[in-house]
Amino acid sequence: MVVRVPATSANLGPGFDTLGLALNLYNTFSVTPARLSSIHIAGEGEDRPKLRVDNVFVKIFNEVLEFYEYPRRHYKFSFHNDIPISRGLGSSSAVIIGAIVSAYHIMQKPLDTNEILNLALCYENHPDNITPALCGGFNIAMLESNKQPTKNTHKDSIFGSQKTRVVSMKTPISSDIKAVVVVPNTTISTKFSRRTLPKKYSTKDAVFNLSHACMLSAALLKGDYTLLREASGDRFHQDVRMKALPILFAIQKLALENNALLSTLSGSGSSFLNICYADESKNLAELMQKSFPKFRVFELEFDNMGATLLES
Structure with missing residues (x-):
């Protein structure tokens, strides 16, 4: 079996x-x-x-x-x-x-x-x-x-x-988009990562995340991928976690400058998820591998x- x-x-x-x-x-x-x-x-x-x-x-x-x-x-x-x-x-x-x-x-x-x-x-x-x-x-x-x-x-x-x-x-998820995942050789413990997060959030930040999560979900449900970049903003966890491995900011910047529709920390990290149109995934994957040669890069479809x- x-x-x-x-x-x-x-x-x-x-x-x-x-x-x-x-x-x-x-x-x-x-x-x-x-x-x-x-x-x-x-x-x-x-x-x-x-x-x-x-x-x-x-x-x-x-x-x-x-x-x-x-x-x-x-x-x-x-x-x-x-x-x-x-x-x-x-x-x-x-x-x-x-x-x-x-x-x-x-x-x-x-x-x-x-x-x-x-x-x-x-x-x-x-x-x-x-x-x-x-x-x-x-x-x-x-x-x-x-x-x-x-x-x-x-x-x-x-x-x-x-x-x-x-x-x-x-x-x-449509085959029109693919994922380019960058995997650093450093781990970030989920348990440790959660301990670094704030215990409380302001109403303003809560509304920000609520609205962005709703818009991100709607974009994926409807297949309107042009909204993904704006909708992927976060004020709860991402920046705090990325500071543990600052090179993640460089990965995100490079992805967004090269046609990524979305570039976010995957879970608690250290991997970084980049979503792009399928016909651009190979170029983005090659760029990431060239720019970060010590990291693993996966060009993936969605399951x-x-x-x-x-x-x-």
């Missing part, structure tokens, strides 16, 4: 913890019944022994099986990771969604989007990455309340007493499928 999950880019400027989209860069997870359990990792993270010893995928996979009282067995786990780790491209969400979806397929349990997202919330408290990882496309996601779910293996407490759930809407079963 093989499941593929896309990379994701969240926030998109003003849509803090709310907006996200999927990219055609993937982690692939293979789970096969075996006499003895084993883990093999190729690609990103293959040189990190801790990922084998304390593997998050295996932990979540087993917890989901236990949650549904499925018989415990041994499995051979093989992972091929193309999503850079700790770079703001949803590598954690890919693992979470991959583990839950894989468990559902092993149990031959029908996939329920809302159910899976609510399980995923037990491992990631914001929905902007997990939603596009599961559903693909451009997603607007919100939580029903301000209370965050807690990890609890008791079935009634998750589905009966849990007061927070994901409400989301997905729309496919509208989300988590996909490749082999049953």
Whole structure:
């Protein structure tokens, strides 16, 4: 059984913890019944022994099986990771969604989007990455309340007493636009990054972000990409996070000077998402690679499928 999950880019400027989209860069997870359990990792993270010893995928996979009282067995786990780790491209969400979806397929349990997202919330408290990882496309996601779910293996407490759930809407992204993602070789910890953000925001800044997030969403929903640049302004998080790695300002400046429709920090960084028309993506990618030769540059399409079963 093989499941593929896309990379994701969240926030998109003003849509803090709310907006996200999927990219055609993937982690692939293979789970096969075996006499003895084993883990093999190729690609990103293959040189990190801790990922084998304390593997998050295996932990979540087993917890989901236990949650549904499925018989415990041994499995051979093989992972091929193309999503850079700790770079703001949803590598954690890919693992979470991959583990839950894989468990559902092993149990031959029908996939329920809302159910899976609510399980995923037990491992990631914001929905902007997990939603596009599961559903693909451009997603607007919100939580029903301000209370965050807690990890609890008791079935009634998750589905009966849990007061927070994901409400989301997905729309496919046109092939008229593509993404050029610049990936620095420096990580920015999401946990550390969140600690640097203000605890309070003014009404003026809140209205600014609200209006820009609405306009950005409308532009992507309607396909009016000329609005993306103006609509991607942010006063909540982006500048504070970029100051941890000032070269990100240079990436953004270069992109916007060379026909990028949108240029924003991807998640908490350090990757930078640049959206442009498809016929201009190659030139922009080459320019970025030439200007920042020590960084990785990906020219990507948008993924509208989300988590996909490749082999049953």
